[in-house]
Amino acid sequence: MRDPLPPGLLRRLAACLGGDALLTDPAERLAYGFDNSRRQAMPDAVALPTADAQVLELVRACRAHRVPIVARGRGTNTTGATVPVAGGVVVSFERMDRIRAIRPDDRLALVEPGVLNADLQVAAGAHGFFWPPDPTSAPYCSVGGNLACNAGGPRAVKYGAARDNVLGLRAVTGAGELVRCGAPTTKGATGYDFTRFIVGSEGTLALVVEATLRLVPKPAATRSLRALYTDVAAAAAAVARLMAQPVAPSMLEFMDGDCVRLAREVGGADIPEAGALLMIEADGDADTIAHAVAALSRAATGPGLLALDVAPDAAAREALWSARRKLSPALRTLAPGKINEDVVVPVSRIPALVDGVRALSAEFALPVLAFGHAGNGNLHVNILYHPEDAAESQRAIACMHRVFDLVIALDGILSGEHGIGLVKRDFLPRAIDPATLALMRAVKATFDPDGILNPGKVLPAAD
Template structure:
């Protein structure tokens, strides 16, 4: 359905037709998809340069009941930024200013279009960093990171996006400008709305400015690679590592299939008898770091340990990390298609999750490999298949539903850092009880009474949930 002519004229005048207001089919197509490979072409694309423009366009869309979908760089994997109901995509690529860095307050004020990698580079001059470090950090935006509560390997020690935001300025679904939080590390003044908006995937408000909590850069880092005979031994080591006083700055897990792929395809130097791998990293100063590493080495030892390698310098650390870096390219050799979901379970239940996933791989005759952030139980379960093979695609989506069911049975949750988007929204009733879903819908209605902000995402349909995901080919 085309946009109302009055709305088109109003927003073309506001943003500049052909520059900040795009309606050409080829230009709109560039904003139709994200890294989930889903696609839906918007009716128009807005490229605002100020919060005032964002307010004005949301007010205009509210008046005409036209959907508004916020977009960073489209790196998310859940379809959260795909405009499935058409309307206007609001791309924040031109709102990319680092407004202020305040080292004394350990905070930075940024617009949503700032790239995570660009922010980190700017903060290095102040010996500071922003902890969230998703794989896409070099080309994902701060606004996108906040929208899905991005994390990354450092989250085990420093927290995810929600833990590292102090304040937000945002535009609600009626075009109202709201200010949430403050540039202080303590606050007890009303509801914690900034943390509510983080992870809401643009369904409650459009973030136009963020005040981020910064952390001093650690002077040194050291890595330890621990190889185990089986997953159970590795999981027991994770429990020991997380129980002792030294919190690792990274704690990454690879199952036996990942280890084999990294060795046989990626060329990583790994022994054939390794059934699981932990990459452990500590950071600190020259005085405290050796003691931290010693504590981690002690905790990593125990039954099932095959090998324990300590990298004493940066070159050795990079060599140890080579196995992890070789993994993603190696996965592409198994199948052209991949469903990568980031489920979370209590750390003590990682063995049951991995064992259950292996059983599902046998049942559905598909390769399924697991790796991820063991320190907080956040594993990336990768179901590999050929999308051109209808039978394989059918089995892959059936296996996905079973992975989610297993995760919830183990007391876990559907996502740790990717979000819900389209991919998992119909599984929400299995994870969230009806009264809580009703409350969530009520909150959505307060922020977005016309339901124009990113419709069709995160919250499930009100009809009975399906047993399958909305992945391409489903």
């Protein structure tokens, strides 16, 4: 049993937040104790701030009592990053959902962390712009959550992930200080880049209260191509060719043969049988789009190509991408248990990664499917199993360990956009050397001297 929150802290938080913005009833708290990792823990209280000053005061109050704080967006992450394993106060930013400004002349937006990705896209689109990160959960995930795990999505191959599209932040550190980092400019060489420290830190360094986001003009024209291959090796080789030539695709997605079948049978996509598929997109000027499509088509053509088609219209393009978005939930039709690892390797090593994953599938006698953002070398490796089968569950865990070993041997990293959270925390020493880990712990201690921000996440315990 944990000790209850001190009455003095509860009174201070209630006075700071006011009204119905401090939840203490167990039934209300329960909804803030889990995320898409399917892990759960009960917070001791939930705070729903609406202003920067309230966030500052609640951090100072929690620090005075050494009470943990877990920042939360919409709980769509898959790594347990927002599960309050140490109890304390969950700070949900759902009420800090204002777009404070869109400045087309400066190509930027000022937003609060609770703004939904989809709402930002609508607001930016009214001015002819978009914000590049587009994870699968874009309709209901928050910008703050996108920043916490450095979310990407299909467009990252050309436009970058969240970290590449944040110009500046205002945030409250674990020391209870409101800091500003970055600037509303695309160039800057003034001191250390704390913006890039905080983006991707999963709420362990500071709580973001405002983000200055880089906006990009919407392209005048977009074309989608579908390339079908005899096997995954042929498709992986095509990825390497596509990324080695001058015309950058705006999206480049990979599906292995089992994913192609699921996209057809569960997602309803009109796709012939194939050993693998690439979804390729080009965007740009109406006058130059034909040149881009031709260049990408040439690069996609090679040994093992079965068919190469251009989507004839927007409806056909949307149908294909809709099937891709439905893939992750569709995997559970094969088995109820799923381990989804969003590993990354250099693009040139995708063929080796795909070959290695297929070998592990055979070795452990488990379905292991791969799809994802091939242009960044970021593939979602899905290990499927039946949780009620103890032996199969053990094989799934062992297979996951071997996937990580394979990725590291290929000079890759453990996560491209999901983050580390709780699920992958103990694997971090495999991928990061002791000196670098020590430096990360020192940064954490500077931002959060009492360790109250999202304890137990990202960094493993020191020996």
